[in-house]
Amino acid sequence: MTVVTHRSAEEIGRTATGPRPLPELGATREVPLPDVTEHVLPSGLRVLAARRASVPMVELRLRVPYATQAPEHTAIAEVLSSTLLAGTAGKDRVAIDDELAGVGAELGVTVDPERLAVSGSGLADGLTTVLDVLADVLTAPSFADEEVARERTRLIERLTVALAQPRTIAREALQRKRFGDHPITREMPRPEDVETVTAEQVRALHAAATVPGGSILTLVGDIDPDAAIAEVERALAGWTADHAAYELAAPPPITPGDLELVHRPGSVQSQLRLTAPALTRHDDGYAxxxxxxxVFGGYFSSRWMENVREDKGYTYGAHSGTEFVPSGAVLGVDTDVASDVTAAALLETRYELARMVAVPPTAAEVESARAYAIGSLAISLDNQGGLAGTLTGLAADGLDVDWVRGRPAALSAVTVDEVAEAALRFFSPTAFTGVVVGDADVIGPRVRALGGIS
Structure with a gap:
C-alpha cells in the first residue's frame, strides 16, 4: 500500500541545499482588447459597443453629465437617483425589478457633482429587455409622491450616518480646502436640504438635466456591436432633448500652503489628507x-507604506493616487492614524515626500512599480465590467481604447531619470496643502509644533 504524505509549505520552499530561489518575473502577458464600435445617435447620445464573449453577459454603463451651479441641486439629484428606478408611467418598482430579473439583469443609479450614472449587467440575450427598461425610466419616470417621500426618508437616515463618519468629514474638509465653494465640493447633501425636496422638483430636474446630448452609453459583452447599437437606437429613439447635458466647469487650481487643522471633538483617530497638482492622462509626463x-505611496510595497505601516506601525493603510477633475488632475495622499501618533505620522509623511526629492527612486524601485502598473492594468481590463468602466471614463476624457493599448509600451519607455524628474516636480512637500482632521485639543499642540499648520 502506498502511503501518501503531504509536505508543508516550508518543505516545499526548500531543497537539500537551502531555500528555493524565486524565479525571475516573466514577460507580462498582453490582455487582448477588442475593437470598439462607436456611433452618435441623432439625439446626441454617444454609443460605444465592444464584443468580449468571455461569459454570456453584457455590461452597461450610461454616463450623463449632471452639473449645475444651483446649491439645491445636490439634494434634488440624490433623491432623483434614489427614485429613478422606482416606477414609470406604465410600471411600478416591482414590475421593473421582475422584468430585469427575468433576464438575469440588474441596474443601479448613482450621482455626483459631475455625472448621473446608470450601471448594470444582464444576460446577453436579454439586452433588448434591459434597454427597454432603461428607455422607460429615462423617458417616463413617474417620481410618484409616495416613492419620493419614502426614498427621501431613507436617504436622510443614510446621510445622517454617513456625514458623521470620519472619512466623510475629512473628504468634505479636503474638497473645501482645495476647491473652495466650487460645485465639485458638493458631493453629499445635508439632511435638512433633502427634507425639503419635492416630487415636482425631482421631475423638473429630470426633464432639464437627464438628456442624451453629451451622454455616453457603453456596452461590453457577448454581443455583436453593430446589432447592439441598432438595438440602442431603436430602444432610445424617444429619449430626446433640445439641449445638451450640463458639463461641470473646471475647478480652480490647487494653491500650495499650510495644512488646515479641522477640530473633531472626542475623536480617537486622525485623518491626514494632503493634496497637490498632478497631470492628466493627456500629458506626455503622465506615465x-x-x-x-x-514608488511613493501608490501600492503596498511603496516607500510611505513601508515607513508608516511596516516600520512604525502607525496605520493599517496609507495610499496616494491621482484623482481626475474636469480639465485637470490632483494628487491625493491619505491615511488614518491614532490620535497619539498624529504628529509623528505627519512628520514621516513629510519626510517621505522630501525623500522623493532628495533621494530619487532607484532603478529597482522603478522596475517594481512598472511591473505592478502594467500587471494591475491588465487585471483591471480582464473582465467585461472593468473594460466597460474604463471605456466610459476614457470617452468622457476624450480618449479611446488605443490609449489603453498604448499604456504598457508607454510605461515601459519611461526612464529612471524621468521618474526622478516627476518626483522632484510633484512630490516636494512645498507643493502640497490639505487637512488634518482630529481632536484639536489632543493633537493640536504637537501638530502645530511641526509648523505649516493653520
Whole structure:
C-alpha cells in the first residue's frame, strides 16, 4: 500500500541545499482588447459597443453629465437617483425589478457633482429587455409622491450616518480646502436640504438635466456591436432633448500652503489628507508621474507604506493616487492614524515626500512599480465590467481604447531619470496643502509644533 504524505509549505520552499530561489518575473502577458464600435445617435447620445464573449453577459454603463451651479441641486439629484428606478408611467418598482430579473439583469443609479450614472449587467440575450427598461425610466419616470417621500426618508437616515463618519468629514474638509465653494465640493447633501425636496422638483430636474446630448452609453459583452447599437437606437429613439447635458466647469487650481487643522471633538483617530497638482492622462509626463506615485505611496510595497505601516506601525493603510477633475488632475495622499501618533505620522509623511526629492527612486524601485502598473492594468481590463468602466471614463476624457493599448509600451519607455524628474516636480512637500482632521485639543499642540499648520 502506498502511503501518501503531504509536505508543508516550508518543505516545499526548500531543497537539500537551502531555500528555493524565486524565479525571475516573466514577460507580462498582453490582455487582448477588442475593437470598439462607436456611433452618435441623432439625439446626441454617444454609443460605444465592444464584443468580449468571455461569459454570456453584457455590461452597461450610461454616463450623463449632471452639473449645475444651483446649491439645491445636490439634494434634488440624490433623491432623483434614489427614485429613478422606482416606477414609470406604465410600471411600478416591482414590475421593473421582475422584468430585469427575468433576464438575469440588474441596474443601479448613482450621482455626483459631475455625472448621473446608470450601471448594470444582464444576460446577453436579454439586452433588448434591459434597454427597454432603461428607455422607460429615462423617458417616463413617474417620481410618484409616495416613492419620493419614502426614498427621501431613507436617504436622510443614510446621510445622517454617513456625514458623521470620519472619512466623510475629512473628504468634505479636503474638497473645501482645495476647491473652495466650487460645485465639485458638493458631493453629499445635508439632511435638512433633502427634507425639503419635492416630487415636482425631482421631475423638473429630470426633464432639464437627464438628456442624451453629451451622454455616453457603453456596452461590453457577448454581443455583436453593430446589432447592439441598432438595438440602442431603436430602444432610445424617444429619449430626446433640445439641449445638451450640463458639463461641470473646471475647478480652480490647487494653491500650495499650510495644512488646515479641522477640530473633531472626542475623536480617537486622525485623518491626514494632503493634496497637490498632478497631470492628466493627456500629458506626455503622465506615465512617469504614475510610476513616481507608485514608488511613493501608490501600492503596498511603496516607500510611505513601508515607513508608516511596516516600520512604525502607525496605520493599517496609507495610499496616494491621482484623482481626475474636469480639465485637470490632483494628487491625493491619505491615511488614518491614532490620535497619539498624529504628529509623528505627519512628520514621516513629510519626510517621505522630501525623500522623493532628495533621494530619487532607484532603478529597482522603478522596475517594481512598472511591473505592478502594467500587471494591475491588465487585471483591471480582464473582465467585461472593468473594460466597460474604463471605456466610459476614457470617452468622457476624450480618449479611446488605443490609449489603453498604448499604456504598457508607454510605461515601459519611461526612464529612471524621468521618474526622478516627476518626483522632484510633484512630490516636494512645498507643493502640497490639505487637512488634518482630529481632536484639536489632543493633537493640536504637537501638530502645530511641526509648523505649516493653520
Amino acid at each position: 512617469a508621474l504614475q510610476l513616481a506615485n507608485l
